[in-house]
Structure formats: C-alpha cells, structure tokens
Amino acid sequence: MPPTASSPAGRHIDPLFLALPLRRLAAAALDRARQLGVEHADFRLERVRSASWRLRDAKPAGSSDTLQLGFAVRVLLDGAWGFAAGVDLTEQAAAQVAEQAVAVARLSARISRAAGGGDRVELADEPVHQDATWISAYEINPFDVPDAEKTGLLADWSSRLLAADGVSHVDADLLTVQENKFYADTAGTMTTQQRIRLHPSLEAVAVDDRTGTFESMRTLAPPAGRGWEYLNGTGWDWAAELARLPEYLAEKVKAPSVQPGLYDLVIDPTNLWLTIHESIGHATELDRALGYEAAYAGTSFATFDQLGTLRYGSPLLQVTGDRTAEHGLATIGYDDEGVATQSWDLIRDGVLTGYQLDRRMAKSKDLGRSNGCAFADSPGHVPVQRMANVSLRPAADGPDTAGLWAGVENGLYLVGDRSWSIDMQRYNFQFTAQRAYAIKNGQLAGQVKDFAYQASTTEFWGSMTAVGGPQTYLLAGAFNCGKAQPGQVAAVSHGCPSALFEQVRILNTQQEAAH
C-alpha cells in the first residue's frame, strides 16, 4: 500500500489549529485573571480529533469521527485552585471563563478556611519556555489517509483470518487520535504541540457449536505513537502476526486446562508491560502516594517516607520514567503546566528512587523541579499528575527469550495481555494473557488454557531472577488508562524485555468459577 500523505520532513502543526485565535484568547483570559489578583493562571486551548472504525466479520459495524475543541483556564488564588472551561472561542468568553475559574478558587479557599485547613497550593519553579513548538514522531498522519483505505485494510485482514479453519468470527478495531495543544501562562511560557497515536486490533473467535465452548485470541501489536506507516509494516510485522493467529487459536481451543500451583514464569513484553503499568507505573505516582486519589483510583504502598529505602524488587529491577521516548504514547515536549519533559529513574537496583510529579507535588515535597507529568485529556478537564512512559530496562548482555526458557524446568511462558486487576494500594494483582505455553525442561511444550497469575507487587518483582537483553525489548502500552475525578483517560507506553520470575501462583480460572 503506497504512502498517501506526508513524510517526516513534511511534519507540521496542523494549520487549522494554528488558525484558531490561540494567542488572543490566551491574552484575554490571562489578563482578566491578573486583574482579579491571581497568583498564577494558565490557559490551554485544545483540539483533539479521535476517530474509530469497527468491523464485525469484515463488515463495517460502526465508525465515528469526533473533534473536541475548547479551552480551559486554571487559576491559583488564595492558595487554592480554580478551574473553568468553555467552548465559545471569543475573547469575551475567555475572560468570562477566567472569572468563573476565579470564583471557583474563591469558593474553594473559603471552604478550606472555614474548616480550618492551612494547606496552600504552591508551584515548583520552571524556566520560561517562550513560544516553543513540538511535534511527535510519525510519517503519515492517519487523518490524511482516506477512510476507505482504512476500512479496506481492516476488511482485508479480517477476511484473511476468517478464511482460516476454525475461525468463526473476527472483530477489528482501529482508533486514531490527533492531539493539538496550545498552552500559555502568566509566567510567560507559551507552547504549541501536536501528537499522533493509533491503535489497531483484531480478535479472532473460535466457536464450537457442538459443545457450546468458545475461545478468542487478539493481535499483540501495541498501540503506538506512530502514524499510518505502522499499519504498513513500520514497527510491527502485521503479515506475520495475522498469518500465525489462526494456528495459535486452534492450539488454544485444544489446549489442556492448567494445573494450578507455583510456576516459574517467563513473561513476554507483550504481557509484562501491563504488570509494570499497574504495579509500578501507578504506584510511583506521587499524587497517589500523598492521598489525592484516595477516594477513587487509590493510594500507593510506595509511600513517600520510603523514598530511597523501599526494596521494590530484585537488584535486577531498573525502571525509568520517561516522557521523551520516541513513539511513546505519553511522550510530549512540554506538559500541561508548561514543564519541559524529562527522563529519570524511578527504581534503581530494585530500590525506589523517584516519583512522577507535577509542579504542586514537586514543591510540596521539596523535590526541586517537576518532571513534567501534568496532563489533561481534554479542554474540559483539569490537568492532573498522569503517568510517564514507565519502562523496565533490559540487561545489556541479557539472553533472548529462548535463553530465559532454557533455565526453566517446569514453568509457563505468557504472551499478550488480556484481563487485569490490582488493588487500590497496588499490592495484590491478577492478570491473564492471550496465550500461555508450558515450559518443560527448558523447552516450550504446547499451550495450556484457563490460567491467571496472582501475586503481590514486591514479592513478584523480588522473584525476578533474569532479565532479557535488548533484543527482547518492546515498547507496548495502553490507549485509555483511567484516573481522576471527573474521570480522564491517558495513553501511555511501557517498554520492557522478557523476564523470568520464580514460583508465581497460577490459578485455574475454571476452578475459580466453580463452586
């Protein structure tokens, strides 16, 4: 399929976005906020275009193309936050929204004072970034590709799967996003940014009409901060994956049910990324550790008093927070508080050494500069501390995945994410996978099914006895991670190698369902 739009050299901020009255509205809002005596104000105008296509058995089953457009004003007044958002792109409306934000801040400060609260919001310093621009790494903007080409490709892929023996149904989905943000604040920072991301996915279903049983298997291609070239083979070998999927599914249908017990697990990066996301990514968010998410997403066992001392896992565990990785879903140039993004250690040699921060968190704990983790998913939402790309570093001279199997006498090799759940302090988790293979004496010995692995975070990471090399590394991730109230979604990537974990509890899900 030939490229249909731009090249890397031709990447540019969408002129339709630049044509909006970005600076005029920012000036109107920030000037009004200053007149009302704020300590800080920021203005954010966003245009987020999200489109999706669904096919059911190779036929169109629903599509949508949604463009969010609006602006937000956040103010700090009397040590309290106020926030308001609007959609009318006039200077008068921008000033009115600033006034609403100030009114909310005043209400907030008044209630806190009446209750005897003494905490004032203060922000960590950040250099001023004047009129900076940033664009993510992609070759072809998927919104420049004709819709017929998108659905045609998905239909072709679906048909290939449907043609295989044993495949009863195929569901195909494609999500694409173009996010444009303009930010300005009373300190003088002004940034204009654009990023692209997409997530294609196909799931094949095998139904046995006679027994009434069914199994399914989904493609492993992760969502990516890439353009349409991703579906043409850049960054993922779709042809190979689609060719193998039916035989993987057929094997799973006939696979024996797993025997519950303790197993050594070799976990593929297509599965391990999600364990990292849940048990490390969310646990090292400082807003959670401090209690700001306590009523909803929860807190963290990795409390601030343990910074520098908490033994998170084995000495092989090296984890980085990174908002700069190429093609990362959480990668951006400047966050939603005007902070230039960075890369830093969260866990070094198995010990907790850092957190993900926004400016308020950084200041409240005297941690210096924010590491750039403030994010709002839409113009109607307030920025909250959201996850960086949190990634497990491979061992420089580590083995390939087969090399990890070689050291296992009786274990399982887990591939692809499926079901996931973890408690509100990030201790107890349970995950499943797309496929699990028995490992016998260092060799794969066929799939098993009905499995789930259950563990406690520090025990699990403490049981990691080998880490794969760079050749096993994959940048996977999630398109819609939820957090905050009102609820917000964020896209985030997690890079990791294959890794070996000893004596992890495996459940049989059929036995769990029985009574």
Added chain:
Amino acid sequence: MAGQQNSPHELVERALELSRADGCVVLVDEETTANLRWAAADGRPGSALTTNGVTRGRRLTVISTVHGAEGTACGVLAREAVTTADLADLVRAAEAAARAAGPAEDAGPLLGPEAAPAAATGFTEPPAETSIDVFTDFAPQLGTAFARARAAGQALYGFARHELTSSYLGSSTGLRLRHDQPTGTVELNAKAGAASAWTGAATRDFADVDVAGLQSALDERLGWGKRRIDLPAGRYETLLPPSALADLMISLSWSMNARDAVEGRTVFSRPGGGTRLGERLARLPLTLRSDPAAPGLQSAPFVLARSSTDEHSVFDNGLPVGATEWIRNGELAELQTTRHSAALTGLPVRPAGDNLVLELADQSAAPSLAEMVARTERGLLLTCLWYIREVDPATLLLTGLTRDGVYLVEDGQVVGEVNNFRFNESPVDLLGRITEAGRTERCLPREWSDWFSRAAMPPVRVADFNMSSVSQAS
C-alpha cells in the same frame, strides 16, 4: 471557529437543511458540569478542596446516510464548539465519510415522527444548565464535614459532580426529540488509623444529599474498624450491599447482547446453539429491569446513538426505549437488541436501558441490610467492590477486590473489620446462590459510576462468595 452561537434546535434544523444525503440525523448535546473534589494531604485529619471546576460543552453529531447498489452506508462526524458557520463543512464531511464507507451492516430506514414517544417535548426550548450554584447548600455542609473530620482525627476524601445534558435530536424523516438528563453523584471516604470507610449517593439535583447523614454512616463503620480480624482466603457467606451488587449487575447487563449470545460467544449462549432465554438463573424470584420512567432514575425514553456499537445503532435514533424486564422472577427473559440484531436473531427489539433495578416483587416483606445482619450467624459484610474485570467471557467470571470496609458478622453483630480480599466470581452464577434479598434502594455503583450511575438494588445474602486471595491494601 468563532461565530454566532445559535440555539441547539436551530443548529439541528440548519444542519438538516444543508444535508444533501439520502438521510440525515443530527444530535446536539449541550452539557454543563460542576464538580468539587477534596482530599487530605498526607493523610492528615480534615480535608481541603483540590481540583474543582465548571465546564460547558456543545457537541454536534451528524449522521449522513447514502443509499448504494450494495446497501446503505453512513458517515458519523461529531464536532464540539460548533456554530452555524461550521455547519456546511461538517455536513459535507459526514456525507463524504458515508460515501467512502462500505454498506453499514446495521442499516435500516430512519424513524419518522410516528415512532416518537409522547413524553419528548420542548424541542425549541433552551438547554437546561447547571453551575457551581448547584452546590449552594451542599458546600457549607461539606465545610462542616471537613471540620468534623478534623475534630475526630479522620482524613476525609471525596468528590461531588453534577452534570446536565440537554440532547436535541432531529432527522430528515421528521423526528424532533429532546431529553434533559441530570446526573449527580457524591462520594465520601473517611480514614482513621488502618480503617477506611466509603459511602456514596446518586442524585438528580443535590437537594436530597444529606452530608451529615452520610458522615454518620462512615463514623459507624470506622467504629467497627477499631477491631481488626485477619481471615484467610476462602468461600464465605457474604452480605453484599446495594452498591456492590449494582456493580456486578451492571457487568452482567453489559454482557446481554443478543447477537453475541446467538453467535455462541457469551455466558448467555446455549451449548449446541441458541440462547439461554427462559432459563432460570436465580433461585429467588428476582427481577432485573430497566425503565426510563423509574422514579429518581429517569433516563432517555428513546435511543440517542452517537455511533453504532454492539448495543446501539445510529439507524435506531429516536426509537422508543420502554420498560424491559431482562430477568423476570429469576428467569432470563430478554436480551439486548437493535432493530438490526433483532432481525438477525429473530428476537424482539429491546434497546439497552440507562438504568437498572433489581428487586423482589414483594418489597414490603423485604428486610433491610441491618435486619439481614441481625440474622446472620457468621458471614462477611462488604462495603463495595473495585477494579472489576472480566476473566472469562464463557462463564462471565469477574475478578476484583473488596475495598473500604469488609466486616465480620457473628451471631447477628458486626464484630470487627477484616482484611481485604480479591474475589473471582461470576454475577450469573452468583444469582443462583442468592439466598436472601432485602429491600431495594437507590444506590451509587462505585466501580462503574463514571458510565452508569442510575441503579436501585437490594442488599443480598450470597452463599460461598469466592474470596480468592487476601489483599494487603487498607
């Protein structure tokens, strides 16, 4: 994009005038929200407001349909902050998307005014709105609650949100419908020492929210938490309060797609083909229903579909949504269909509802949760469930965790707070193990309230609830 902000009904009419497609449906959603969020930094007693705000949004969705030799295609485009100046481009883009798309599998004739429910009026009236003023009576109560928590040495967390969405629907076939949907929720979470307690309520206007009453319920539970009891994983007789049961029944309702069931890929598929319709799922005569007119839980009486999904079809926009008993007296009675999937499966048209009620027919004889506790010999009393995810669609096995208070009941008394657990349970299987159901009451589903907050459930007693492992979280 700046320009004249016409009224919503004028935008609908103008977009329909501009349409050159074979068919067109236009939806305008005007939304205002106000929210307050509070937390106790570092777990210190009391609380402070954190991220609070008000928002206003307008979304216009254009659904264009184009007939072709192989069938009817549709293009769906939604844009926010739309003015009349943007309309022509938007309508043309939707038409282009329809022409580029293949035939829509769910295509059908658009509905005309004869299909409209009689209750839908006010199409030309301005949208309903909320603002920070919705909290005029609530905010002082909240300040009092902060002070009370501080004095009691408790850390207090929570969130209050009010949202008003006015939806205007017009079609080229003459439909003109409007629905105002208020949605309000409030949650309170108090922590003292190792104990944590949660309560929540759903409301349409915040006039009925009693913060002091909610806080007293938390105080009682924190009091129970002064004695800690460690229990191992296992299967326990368990009392599920309405909030916890609502989250499980919502998960169940999301699996009631008739087409998937007929295709043999859900828990409601019958081995050998067909569905489990008519099969007894619950031992007790429980009825699970949705009803747009349910008091306090009112929802749109017609379909508002902004894109086609497994549950909704854009071609069904305006289709009346009636009261439906999904499970009747313990038997699976209906599965969700669109007009298209009804035709495919041979089942009646049953659009999914936006509220959910589970109840015994005889509410006068149904006990309260306190009465159920009083006649419990030994069992667990939960507060709510969290991080619920599907493990196996064939059995609808779900996993998740208890949160903010699990209590041990012995000889009719709560004797202390137990550690949290991870559960593995199927809500379908669980229906068959409900041995007692109490009085149905309006409740706030905790896990799914971002998507589904209109529920009324009874407390229930369940035999052998599967607590798969212990969670250290507190």
